[in-house]
Amino acid sequence: MEANHPELALISDFLANCLPFDSLDSVTLLELAEQFEIAYYRHGHRFSVADGEGLLLLRSGAVDQFGEEGISQRLESGESFILPPETQGVRFTAFEDSLIYHLPEDAFAALCARFRHVDRYFRSRRERRLRRAARYRVQADYYSRAVADVMSSPPLTVTPETSIFETAELMTAKRVSSVLVERDGQLLGIVTDRDLRSRVLAAGRNGEVTIISVMTQQPRTVALQANLFDAVLIMADKRVHHLPVVDEQGRACGMVTTSDIQLAREDDPLFFVQRIGRANSEEQLATMMQRLPEMFRQWVAADTQSHQIARLTTTISDAVTRRLIELAQLELGPAPAKFCWLGFGSQARGEQLLGGDQDNGLLIEDGLNESQKHWFEQLGKRVCDGLNACGYVYCPGGVMASTPEWRKELGEWRKTVDAWLRSPSSAAVMRVSIFFDLRSIYGEVSLCENLQIYMLSQTQKNSIFLASLAENVLSSTPPLGLFGRLLVERGGEHSRELDLKKRGILPIVEMTRLHALANGLAEVNTYARLHALAKMGVISLADSRNMEDAYTLINSIRLKQQARQLADGETPNHFLKPESLSRLQRQHLKQAFGIVRQAQDSVRLNYRSGI
Incomplete structure (x- = not known):
């Protein structure tokens, strides 16, 4: 050719x-x-x-x-x-x-x-x-699963002539809560733990009597070909907790129990959140949260989109926080004043992943007395300690409701915001970069909305503060050198690796936040901000989509890297060896970093006067 x-x-x-x-x-x-x-x-x-x-x-x-x-x-x-x-x-x-x-x-x-x-x-x-x-x-569609996937098989069976005592011994030895009564392969009845309690012990029956005298005759069954939805409907309608599974010939081949159904749903995110809401202790929550890394790995393996995984992990984090607050109030008593538990940073944006630390605070209505302040001090400490026990480690910078600086009344928070904006030091800018992404996790949402409206009204007219924020945005440059080569970290624990979070994710998040604060946008999620900014004409639709694509790509690579680390028994982080990527993946990553660099150039031009 x-x-x-x-x-x-x-x-x-x-x-x-x-x-x-x-x-x-x-x-x-x-x-x-x-x-x-x-x-x-x-x-x-x-x-x-x-x-x-x-x-x-x-x-x-x-x-x-x-x-x-x-x-x-x-x-x-x-x-x-x-x-x-x-x-x-x-x-x-x-x-x-x-x-x-x-x-x-x-x-x-x-x-x-x-x-x-x-x-x-x-x-x-x-x-x-x-x-x-x-x-x-x-x-x-969880309920479309086949009954055969969740049933216990083979079921424990006895003949009608077996004594009650022998049946109970068999059930104890096999550690099951039910037994089927059969003759020549035909199902005659079922006996459960509840039957032994109510029909034998409570009735004072002799254990030598045959089991046929206490069994439930002709029990309702479900076909082997049926799905879980069919089984749940039958169990709910008949108010039973044990359902025999039969084949086409009517022979019992398995048993479905409510425990089987609950076990099958352990890794379903919605069910997991429901279980979190019913936990009765911090210890139980901590035990449940040990499942999260494996669930995360499964979501990545299923090619779930990166923003969906982030929303799932954030939803779980929110649920844990809410339950810890509820458990604390059971011990401390009801709150003495209206309050709002604030989530900052990635949790507020709905973009939380594994391995992050706590970023939270307490916003309380004005007019507290000393006794009330002490109550909220206890609440902050109990919840932050609980979050740490559940895998959300203490914030190294102390950005937590357990510290007085991040536990204030509404009026005090407004004064703090004013001070940050008047003197935008590097420390103040760092605090703002965390605090200005905020969301109500629990309590009076109106308090959070009130504070956010106040913050946005102050930032829009403060060009010096926005310039300082822009300078901070520009301090983390994408890892691209001459001729578009990827630049790795030099020295330290992660030498010759790419820092995907600091060099890729955070610049996009911070640039988007900067534009949002400058234009009075209440959205905090990065995707929502990009869409709103494009709709307002602050950035072009093409630039918005490019930033969104770059953010998605870098996050997807980070998620897959973390899933591999979990599979290898390592602690997930944000660092990646470039050689672990294919040539095409490296090329796409370079293009994403290039988009970040172009967006930073735009920030430099738009906010140059303030700088």
Whole structure:
């Protein structure tokens, strides 16, 4: 093939920047480019791809993939469409005008046969999508799980002639709470712990009597092919806690109990939060929170979007905080005045991940006496100690409701804000960067809203303060050197690693906060701020989307790194070795850092007069 065909060169150059084609030599890429067919779909066009139709590669635009549960992911430039075997009901819709390259099945099969690493790449993608689809279905509809997935099998059985005493011995030895009574494989009845208490002990029956005399005859059952929703409905309707599972011939093959259902829901985030709300001690909360790292790892493995994971971990953090406050009030008595527990920083933004420390405070209505102040001092200490026990370690800088500086009445908080704005020292700017991202976690929301409105009214008209804040924003530059090379940390524990948080995440968060404070925006979530700033015209829609994409990409890489660290038994952090990334991933990361650098240049221009 001649290399001077411009169309083929364009395709070849594009393939060189897409996984796994980036590992192929230029001659192979040109040969491959000749085999691709090109299709163009307008916005809103719907189409489907059957397994065995080859490979589709998105050249430009965006395409939404839909399954039986609705939209499952949005594909962007450089991503391929390859479906797992036996996929049902998958379709695509062009979210934007899209240009798509199609490699026919025979050419795709020949490519995989020729290059083992290409075959492994697409095979692993099939497997990952199968796992992800399964996990999405579990998360999206917990009750659609099959009864067979959660039942205990095989069930303990006895004959009608077995004595009550022998049955109780068997149940104790097998550590089960129920037994089925059968004859010749046919289910006759069921006996539970409750039956033994109410029908034997309470009734004074002789233990030598046969079990048939106390069993529940013809118990309600559920079919092996049924789902959990069917089982829960039956148990709720009949008010039973044990439900035999039977096959097509009516033979008992398992048992579903309320304990089985609860155990199956342990890793469901919503159920986990509900359990947190029912915890009766700090110790119980701390034990429950030991599950969070594994849940986090599972969310990442399921390709859950980074902002969704952040919202989940923040929701759990909020739930723990609220329950600790409730437990403290059970001991201290009701609050003597209206108050609001404030979350700062990443918790306030709904962007909290693993490994973070506490950032919180207490906002109390004006007019406290000494006795009331002492009550809130105790509350702050108990809750912060509890959070530390649950894995949210004490803030090294003391930004916690347990310290007087961060536990104040509304009027005192206003004076503190005034002092920070009048004298924007580096220490004051650091406090503001934490405090101005605030959210009510518990208590009187109106107190938090009152303080936030006051802060925004003061920051908008203070150009010197905004300039100081901008200077702080510009102090953390993205790790890019000459010719776009990635710059790693020099010296220290994380030498030759990238600091994804300090050099990538925080600059985006802080620049977005700066624009929000300068324009009186009440939103604190980074994505919400970017959308609002674009809507106001403070930044262009293109810049808003670029910042959002950069933030998502860097966060996604950080999450996957932390999941790997958890799997290896390490403490998750924000540092990454560049060599652990593929060439294409490094290129995307450089582009994200480049967007951060351009945004900082814009900040420098817009706030130069104040600086």
